[in-house]
Amino acid sequence: MMKSWDPRIEEMPKEDLQRMQYRLLKSLVYRLYSFSPFYHDRMREQNVHPDDIRELTDVKKLPFMFKRDLRDNYPDKIFTSTKDELVRYHVSSGTTGKPTVVGYTQNDLNTWTTSLARALTSVGLGRGDVIQVSYGYGLFTGGLGMHYGAERIGATVLPTSVGNTERQIELMQDLGATAIACTPSYLLHIGEVAEKMGVDIKKDTELRTGILGAEPWTDRMRTRIEDWLGIKAYDIYGTSELSGPMFTECVEQKGFHVWSDIALVEIIDPKTGESLESGQKGELTITILQKEALPMIRYRIGDITTMDDEVCACGRTHPRIQRIQGRVDDMLIIRGINVFPSQIEYALMAIPEVGQHFQIVVERKGALDDMLVRVELTKESFSDKINDIIQVRQKVEHRLRNSLNVNVTVELVEPGSLPRFEGKSKRVVDKRSL
Amino acid sequence: MDTQKFVIRQISIFSENRPGRLAAIAHALGEENINILAFSIAEANGFGVVRALVDYPEKAHDKLFSLGYNVAFTDVIAVRMKDQPGGLYEVAKVLGDAGVNIEYSYAYSGKEGAVLILRVDQVDEAIKKIKNSGATLLERSVFH
Incomplete structure (x- = not known):
């Protein structure tokens, strides 16, 4: 050798x-x-x-x-x-x-x-x-x-x-x-x-x-x-x-x-x-x-x-x-891919159905990283039909996946329910214990 | 036929699927002295839509909206069913035969019999067909 x-x-x-x-x-x-x-x-x-x-x-x-x-x-x-x-x-x-x-x-x-x-x-x-x-x-x-x-x-x-x-x-x-x-x-x-x-x-x-x-x-x-x-x-x-x-x-x-x-x-x-x-x-x-x-x-x-x-x-x-x-x-590494919260912000800005506030929750499910992005559903895109809302969620998931190259689960939350920050925001909750 | 008097305003509220959300909505309505006459929850992974017929829909809407909820009005109709086997079949068949799609529905069995609340794709058509079939539609004034 x-x-x-x-x-x-x-x-x-x-x-x-x-x-x-x-x-x-x-x-x-x-x-x-x-x-x-x-x-x-x-x-x-x-x-x-x-x-x-x-x-x-x-x-x-x-x-x-x-x-x-x-x-x-x-x-x-x-x-x-x-x-x-x-x-x-x-x-x-x-x-x-x-x-x-x-x-x-x-x-x-x-x-x-x-x-x-x-x-x-x-x-x-x-x-x-x-x-x-x-x-x-x-x-x-x-x-x-x-x-x-x-x-x-x-x-x-x-x-x-x-x-x-x-x-x-x-x-x-x-x-x-x-x-x-x-x-x-x-x-x-x-x-x-x-x-x-x-x-x-x-x-x-x-x-x-x-x-x-x-x-x-x-x-x-x-x-x-x-x-x-x-x-x-x-x-x-x-x-x-x-x-x-x-x-x-x-x-x-x-x-x-x-x-x-x-x-x-x-x-x-x-x-x-x-x-x-x-x-x-x-x-x-x-x-x-x-x-x-x-x-x-x-x-x-x-x-x-x-x-x-x-x-x-x-x-x-x-x-x-x-x-x-x-x-x-605040760079995150999800399954080996670099993810910046600012990328998520940028992608969300182009989706009128959801607000601009978001929260990222990263967990390790089994051996793999799992990224959840919580966003607020806007009043205009709210429908009493479940399917319409599911479509909004799929659209957001699809857009985020395309721009981040990482699979993302999206959770729609009530407007105003995500934490607001003055100055430096803490939008990432990383629950992975290394 | 004046179909408008049979169109009932349901309020629909977006809610996260977690403990305490329904209690918060119900509390807000109770505070305003609003009575809930019929009600259902549809749930999907992570979120739900609460649908309710209340005696003061405008007041309920404004209260919930001021608290930051996503809330919307939806037109529904209410049909009195026979509270016996086959009761639902009669109503559903009328709409099915007329090509009216039921998007969702919920029911309650009240003092004066069973009532079916329907959200359909063609409201006017549904009202006419149900009237013609001889079934009883509840007027808006019964609720609010």
């Missing part, structure tokens, strides 16, 4: 890594200042010139970037590659109905794939493994990202995507899947369905590794999954803005390694924007050092976590980010 995909980089002494990061950062900043109107203007506004970047810590002088920058420049206004250089798009949800688009050059795909090849190797996967990719394939980055990463290390991919769980379990058995990549809640669901089918994943399959992510989970859940299914479960991290799923834990299971030649990580105070010391809790901020089509400088992902910069027991020198502990905004 291979220990590292690229030992020279992965075990490079920290000083050398940082020198490499500085060189990459410097050339990135020069390139963007010269060729990207967006970054040029941002740097001018911040009163910073590429010449001001004289050491790695000078990254602090650079302006931040937010998800709204992608939304405001929909679909591709801040891309720094031309259309004929792009080889793929992925699209994810934005904070208001508008999605965010990520473009990739061939080099971007290669970097992404390399990052995952190192990650998958670090959990002991490689040639001879059968990796069942049960992340969604399509606009979502999870499926295709894992797919290419798994192929790169010479493993055999079983591209099942999500859904049709019974067939997934049959194939897992028949083709001897040794690893599965999916959301932790979907794996729990698979476990439950398998039990109903009379399949004991521990005894009746060859599964021994889970690459789990795209939604928050806890060490308690890890222990439960590992004991129940007889596998080792590893956290994976990424967002579409970074390319997709990029980083996983190594066999030590002590946070995911962020490859320093690909990304420069900072933990900042979300209120002041000040950089925090290693070990302090704050907002994860990432500069992607190698990205052509959609470069990211100091991108504030919104996830709250801590960083550990000590050399890992596995020998890798790259810093580790601890499990994501929360969000700076």
Whole structure:
């Protein structure tokens, strides 16, 4: 079994890594200042010139970037590659109905794939493994990202995507899947369905590794999954803005390694924007050092976590980010899909039958997330016939499903019955206990 | 034929399907001294519609509306049935034969016999056919 995909980089002494990061950062900043109107203007506004970047810590002088920058420049206004250089798009949800688009050059795909090849190797996967990719394939980055990463290390991919769980379990058995990549809640669901089918994943399959992510989970859940299914479960991290799923834990299971030649990580105070010391809790901020089509400088992902910069027991020198502990905004993750309450507000505004106030109740039913949206039926659309009201409810459910890409149950409530808020509203009741 | 005197104003109220909602509606009507003469609840997953014939429909409407309820008037008719086997059949057959669809219905058995409340798709047609069949329609003035 291979220990590292690229030992020279992965075990490079920290000083050398940082020198490499500085060189990459410097050339990135020069390139963007010269060729990207967006970054040029941002740097001018911040009163910073590429010449001001004289050491790695000078990254602090650079302006931040937010998800709204992608939304405001929909679909591709801040891309720094031309259309004929792009080889793929992925699209994810934005904070208001508008999605965010990520473009990739061939080099971007290669970097992404390399990052995952190192990650998958670090959990002991490689040639001879059968990796069942049960992340969604399509606009979502999870499926295709894992797919290419798994192929790169010479493993055999079983591209099942999500859904049709019974067939997934049959194939897992028949083709001897040794690893599965999916959301932790979907794996729990698979476990439950398998039990109903009379399949004991521990005894009746060859599964021994889970690459789990795209939604928050806890060490308690890890222990439960590992004991129940007889596998080792590893956290994976990424967002579409970074390319997709990029980083996983190594066999030590002590946070995911962020490859320093690909990304420069900072933990900042979300209120002041000040950089925090290693070990302090704050907002994860990432500069992607190698990205052509959609470069990211100091991108504030919104996830709250801590960083550990000590050399890992596995020998890798790259810093580790601890499990994501929360969000700076009100983003929800429902079955692996990002949902912003503002998206719901935006969708509801276009439906005259219901009011603009709403409440979101998220629960875990069985292993899967269930999202209920409560809205007020307006006086004008009230009918004494039950069927008319049911049709209103179905219409709202349909519209929300279309704009969020998540199944939503809608409950119609009496006008004026939902809580009103002055200032910051608390419209989300999250009953999931992780 | 003046069919209007047979058209009765039902109030319909949207209600969430949870404990205490009916009590709140009934309390509001009681406070206004409004008497409920006939009444039904239709329920679907999560919500219901309370339908009632009351002696003062306007007052009931205004009171409930001021409390924030979704409330609407609906035209219904009331037919006296024979309180014996086959009583409902007679009324239903008349409407069925005339091609009048019953959207919903509820009944009560009062002092002077059984009464069937009907919400139909063609109110005038229903009134005429029922009158012609010899059955008794209750006038609006019986209720309010």
